[in-house]
Amino acid sequence: xxxxxxxxxxxxxxxxxxxxxxxxxxxxxxxxxxxxxxxxxxxxxxxxxxxxxxxxxxxxxxxxxxxxxxxxxxxxxxxxxxxxxxxxxxxxxxxxxxxxxxxxxxxxxxxxxxxxxxxxxxxxxxxxxxxxxxxxxxxxxxxxxxxxxxxxxxxxxxxxxxxxxxxxxxxxxxxxxxxxxxxxxxxxxxxxxxxxxxxxxxxxxxxxxxxxxxxxxxxxxxxxxxxxxx
Amino acid sequence: xxxxxxxxxxxxxxxxxxxxxxxxxxxxxxxxxxxxxxxx
Numbered sequence: 001x002x003x004x005x006x007x008x009x010x011x012x013x014x015x016x017x018x019x020x021x022x023x024x025x026x027x028x029x030x031x032x033x034x035x036x037x038x039x040x041x042x043x044x045x046x047x048x049x050x051x052x053x054x055x056x057x058x059x060x061x062x063x064x065x066x067x068x069x070x071x072x073x074x075x076x077x078x079x080x081x082x083x084x085x086x087x088x089x090x091x092x093x094x095x096x097x098x099x100x101x102x103x104x105x106x107x108x109x110x111x112x113x114x115x116x117x118x119x120x121x122x123x124x125x126x127x128x129x130x131x132x133x134x135x136x137x138x139x140x141x142x143x144x145x146x147x148x149x150x151x152x153x154x155x156x157x158x159x160x161x162x163x164x165x166x167x168x169x170x171x172x173x174x175x176x177x178x179x180x181x182x183x184x185x186x187x188x189x190x191x192x193x194x195x196x197x198x199x200x201x202x203x204x205x206x207x208x209x210x211x212x213x214x215x216x217x218x219x220x221x222x223x224x225x226x227x228x229x230x
Numbered sequence: 231x232x233x234x235x236x237x238x239x240x241x242x243x244x245x246x247x248x249x250x251x252x253x254x255x256x257x258x259x260x261x262x263x264x265x266x267x268x269x270x
Contacts, residue, residue: 020238099233
């Protein structure tokens with residue numbers, strides 16, 4: 001697996017470069033918004049990738065709560081962390097796109113607000129994992145993750161069921177998209193999914209190593225403690 | 231075009247920032263592992 005990592009990294013780099021070229025050069029210019037619409041090729045795939053990672057976090061948290069499996073706990077933590085990275089991209093690129101198109105950076109529209117709440121839920125999850133020293137932290141975090149995941153379908157379907165400032169979905173929501181734009185969108189999503197997989201792989205290995213080192217340090221500290229003071 | 235480049239730049243800044251954070255964590259962990267091995 002270690003040998004595959006650089007190969008996968010190289011392929012991801014090539015795919016991301018190709019996706020960038022498609023987004024900036026090949027994709028047709030949208031008639032109403034002009035070139036600024038190309039933010040779409042980074043904004044939407046980042047949102048889809050974040051949703052996917054939060055879903056992985058949800059499944060891993062359920063598995064952890066049922067089986068107390070440590071691998072599931074690591075998967076949940078890593079998925080939440082990388083999900084927050086992608087959700088941050090969504091929350092940053094969205095206002096940059098909104099400013100020239102809507103004339104405002106932000107509005108307390110349902111979808112935007114729910115996306116911000118989603119980000120805050122998973123940041124809270126990561127803070128809990130980082131700063132709580134209780135032995136029950138993984139269980140509490142898993143419960144928070146299961147409850148937090150309820151916000152994902154709310155974010156996704158908010159534009160279907162409520163009138164919002166945010167545009168309708170481009171796929172499956174009655175909206176239409178030029179096939180060339182759809183092609184570029186899907187290539188960008190594939191590229192960002194590969195990047196997320198690469199980050200996941202690195203972060204998973206890091207977390208496993210970190211836990212091994214912490215266990216060894218704890219064992220050493222126990223062995224070094226004089227008998228009388230135990 | 232400024233907004234477009236700003237959005238793309240921000241995206242890569244976030245991803246590169248996270249990659250730098252991971253590299254920092256790896257190097258810190260490597261030091262701790264060396265320290266543990268030297269104490270054996």
